[in-house]
Amino acid sequence: MTIQQLYYAIVIADTGSMNKAAEILYVSQPSLTSAIQDLEKSIGITIFNRSGRGITITNDGKEFLLYARQVYSEFENLQKRYNGSEDIKIKFSISAQHYSFAVKAFVEMVKQFDTSKYEFAMMETKTRDVINDVANGKSEIGILYLSDFNRNVILKQLRTNRLDFHKLVDCQPFVYLWKGHPLADKKSIRFEELKDYPCLAFDQGDNGSFYFTEEILSTNEYERLIRTNDRATNLNLMVGLNGYTLCSGIICEELNGDDFVAVPYEPDEMNPGDTMEIGYIVQSNSILSNPAELYIEELKKYLHL
Numbered sequence: 001m002t003i004q005q006l007y008y009a010i011v012i013a014d015t016g017s018m019n020k021a022a023e024i025l026y027v028s029q030p031s032l033t034s035a036i037q038d039l040e041k042s043i044g045i046t047i048f049n050r051s052g053r054g055i056t057i058t059n060d061g062k063e064f065l066l067y068a069r070q071v072y073s074e075f076e077n078l079q080k081r082y083n084g085s086e087d088i089k090i091k092f093s094i095s096a097q098h099y100s101f102a103v104k105a106f107v108e109m110v111k112q113f114d115t116s117k118y119e120f121a122m123m124e125t126k127t128r129d130v131i132n133d134v135a136n137g138k139s140e141i142g143i144l145y146l147s148d149f150n151r152n153v154i155l156k157q158l159r160t161n162r163l164d165f166h167k168l169v170d171c172q173p174f175v176y177l178w179k180g181h182p183l184a185d186k187k188s189i190r191f192e193e194l195k196d197y198p199c200l201a202f203d204q205g206d207n208g209s210f211y212f213t214e215e216i217l218s219t220n221e222y223e224r225l226i227r228t229n230d231r232a233t234n235l236n237l238m239v240g241l242n243g244y245t246l247c248s249g250i251i252c253e254e255l256n257g258d259d260f261v262a263v264p265y266e267p268d269e270m271n272p273g274d275t276m277e278i279g280y281i282v283q284s285n286s287i288l289s290n291p292a293e294l295y296i297e298e299l300k301k302y303l304h305l
Contacts, residue, residue: 003075005039006068008032009047013065017054066162069137070283092291093121095133096143097214098202098231099278100252105298107255112294120291124231126204127154127212134281135161140292142281143299145171145248147274149218153211158281167279169303173216174249174262178238188264191220191271198224198243200234215246216274235260248276250303 012021012032022029040047047061057065077090096102106122113120123129123139131154133139146154146165158165175189181197183189199222202214210218226243228234235256237243249262267273280296282288288296299305 001039001042003072005035006072008035009039009065009068010072012036012048012055013057013061018050063162066135066137066283070286073137090117091119091121092289093123093133093139094141094143094295095123095125095130095139097127097130097145098124098234099143099248099250100231100255101250101302102143102299104252104255105295105302108298108302109291109295113291118291126202126229127214128157128204131157131161131163131281134163134283137283140282140286140289141295143278144281145214146277146279147216149216149274150211150213151277153209162284163281164284165279165281167277168299168305169250169278171248171250171276171278173246173265173273173276175244175265176238176247176249176251176260176262177244178242179259179261180239181242181244183244183263184261186263188266190266190268191217192268194244195223198226198237198241200237200243200245201225201227202234203227203229216276217246217271220271231256248278250278252302 008021008025011024012018015021015024018029018032022032025032027035036048043064045060045064046058047064048055049058094102094106103122103124106120110118110120121139123133125133127144130139130142130144134142142163144154155165175183175194177184177197183193183197186193199215201218204212204214226237226241228237234243234245238245238260246265247262249264251260251262265273280299282292
């Protein structure tokens, strides 16, 4: 097994095609096929199933590629640190559901580094993408929440992808809305009081299951529902349309501004609440990088843990 073979397997998996991978790698397809066959023979498993329709990754291959990405990522970091080049930057990325506190912690972490030597990325994205990004090594850490409703489904996804969930904090649900909203001054808000206003929910894609939604009470019937994929858009719609969203109540005014309030959600028999258990996910048995450790420290500091 060689580093080059690992890289070949990763590129094939990313492109889903021997032909495309060969073009990217500037090698002939027969040479690429031979290299992968030699790799599979040396490790005793089949990584890719080949057919007239192209390639698919076997279950053994998925597990192998998880470790291959980790090894190749560390190899790249080793090269960057010791090859004498000052132009190559160390990469560090976070993928998260749409939480302002996660962005705030990222800001404070980045401040501790010379950004000319790092390539940082903070991606607020779909729940499924948070899991996939960490599983395939695109991001080192993912931020998401569990609840009684989604716990079994999310944890199954994490186990399948060899990811661990680390709890940070438990949160009761809040209704997040503009200070000028007719309900903004209430001490608590019941679900029936929200029926005349549009609920703002983050879009989870065409194959998005309601188990992957970022908002609690995803199975409720909303008379008015608007989907977005951007936190800034949500804030604009809260002002323009008196919209609202259901959230953890952990709001960073420094980033979101002080024109919005989080009012406790008041559950009832028909519309019960659900505790949000917010945490971070990482690859199982992984050794965290320095930026990752500092990021988790900043999360805990902001959450007063």
